Amino acid sequence: MTGSRQAQEEETLDPHDWEEIRALGRQMVDDMIDYLRDVRGRPVWQPIPEDVKTQLQDSLPRHPMPARDVYDAFKRNVLPYPTGNIHPRFWGWVMGSGTVTAMLSEMLAAGINLNQGGGAQAGNLVESQVISWCKEMLGFPESASGLLVSGGSMANLIGLAVARNSRAGFDIRREGIVGAPGPMRFYASSEVHSSVQKAIELLGLGNNALRLIPVRPDFTIDIQELKDAIRRDRSNGFLPLCVIGCAGTVNTGATDPLATLADLCSDEQLWFHVDGAFGALAALSPELRQAVTGMERADSIAFDMHKWMYLPYEVGCTLVRDAEAHRHAFTLTPDYLEHTTRGIGGSEIWFSDYGVQLTRGFRALKVWMSLKEHGIEKFGRLIRQNVEQARYLETLVRATPELQLVAPVPLNIVCFRYSGSRADAGALDALNKELLLRLHEGGVAAPSYTVIDGKYALRVCITNHRTKREDLDLLVAEVLRLGRGLEG
Numbered sequence: 424m425t426g427s428r429q430a431q432e433e434e435t436l437d438p439h440d441w442e443e444i445r446a447l448g449r450q451m452v453d454d455m456i457d458y459l460r461d462v463r464g465r466p467v468w469q470p471i472p473e474d475v476k477t478q479l480q481d482s483l484p485r486h487p488m489p490a491r492d493v494y495d496a497f498k499r500n501v502l503p504y505p506t507g508n509i510h511p512r513f514w515g516w517v518m519g520s521g522t523v524t525a526m527l528s529e530m531l532a533a534g535i536n537l538n539q540g541g542g543a544q545a546g547n548l549v550e551s552q553v554i555s556w557c558k559e560m561l562g563f564p565e566s567a568s569g570l571l572v573s574g575g576s577m578a579n580l581i582g583l584a585v586a587r588n589s590r591a592g593f594d595i596r597r598e599g600i601v602g603a604p605g606p607m608r609f610y611a612s613s614e615v616h617s618s619v620q621k622a623i624e625l626l627g628l629g630n631n632a633l634r635l636i637p638v639r640p641d642f643t644i645d646i647q648e649l650k651d652a653i654r655r656d657r658s659n660g661f662l663p664l665c666v667i668g669c670a671g672t673v674n675t676g677a678t679d680p681l682a683t684l685a686d687l688c689s690d691e692q693l694w695f696h697v698d699g700a701f702g703a704l705a706a707l708s709p710e711l712r713q714a715v716t717g718m719e720r721a722d723s724i725a726f727d728m729h730k731w732m733y734l735p736y737e738v739g740c741t742l743v744r745d746a747e748a749h750r751h752a753f754t755l756t757p758d759y760l761e762h763t764t765r766g767i768g769g770s771e772i773w774f775s776d777y778g779v780q781l782t783r784g785f786r787a788l789k790v791w792m793s794l795k796e797h798g799i800e801k802f803g804r805l806i807r808q809n810v811e812q813a814r815y816l817e818t819l820v821r822a823t824p825e826l827q828l829v830a831p832v833p834l835n836i837v838c839f840r841y842s843g844s845r846a847d848a849g850a851l852d853a854l855n856k857e858l859l860l861r862l863h864e865g866g867v868a869a870p871s872y873t874v875i876d877g878k879y880a881l882r883v884c885i886t887n888h889r890t891k892r893e894d895l896d897l898l899v900a901e902v903l904r905l906g907r908g909l910e911g
Contacts (some may be wrong), residue, residue: 458502459509462509462510465631467867468505468513468866468869511890511894515871515882515887516871518886519727519731519734519736522733524796524817526793527789539784539787541762541776542768546787547772549785550785553790554742561724561745563724566746569777570777572778573739575616576621577739577778578725578739579725580618581741581779582696582724583619585694587664587665588748589694600628603662605660605661606661607664608634608664609632609634609651614642614672615669616672616698616895625679649687661873667697669697670697670699673700674830685717701726704730708803722745726740728790730886733802733805734804750777751805806835812835812885813832825906826841837873838881838883839880845910856879859881866893
């Protein structure tokens, strides 16, 4: 039996014909560059046909298929039906649009296939450099620590985990939250992103631990209500630990008074965390930086580069002022992960000591290459351009009697709706819901939606480097055409 096994040809997943796969790879690159170049000529979004859904429910493949046939299936069944966020008229939720070089960098990262948990490898140095750049971008000290993560949800979880552990007053990693002398409390405005609540729940505190503070008319946190809540909780035996400030809320783009929150947290000895998923990057524009003044005083910041830095999914970041507190919250080194001084394990930093993941992809490469290619000043100009485009859309809405602005426009988000001649609020909500669906299904534009003060609204969030003002002109014209048709 042993001899027959040795006589068998040993297998690999490398191609049999390297030149054939080289030709296919070149075609893939050409096709995707064409796909990005010609994006403006396609619908923003189109529904997936039933026959395509059926083909994407095939049973497990048991036998090989030529790579070219696999690629053809991708072009036929996957490529035409994305969310659409690379399109210049996609403004839904908070989604970035991607760039050509960053797309190519993902291929390079997959080719060398680094595990960024740690070790003596160039990828470690690249990620360390990217984190240093992030600290410089947002005004954090060089002594701070940081970690690239999948996105804002994980970035918030990391920051809030460090907050819980460092301010608990006991060894929470050993004893768990049952060792706390009283229930812990975190504070944020009622406009805070849902990922914060998820993080609080995952940290074992229960969502009752998150005190949602009312907002002012401009949708920023009410400072007096916050102070009152902290005082009441302390008098009732709770343990206030952390205040979470919003740098750009997902509903309206509102930014809390971060400097005031920093002062409050200093006075109250609370951890100050900033959820700056997209709004933190307003700091890259000299004209907008004042909007996030005070953020640089935070104990931790969460933000995404696949949002307002236009990079492909996925890449977010957590910065933590106290590097030792950050490491202490996560470090765990079993024998099989010994950090050596020589060999492959000989690295000064192991990123697995600063977060949940041991196995981590090389997401730093696309950031590193993009920043080198464009320079930080260009990103700042594009961010300012998006804000100016939002203000242009606000002007169009205000100048059109049939449209109604439903929230202020402090950054890059415009919330409005078609009001026409109807006075009935319920009828207007239904009309705007149908209008939005027709916008999507027509493939012309893709805003998303929200509810502001009980009013259903179209929500345009411009985190798109391909958007032009003519696209916003087209959006308004299409909203009016659809609205008038639905009224009629």
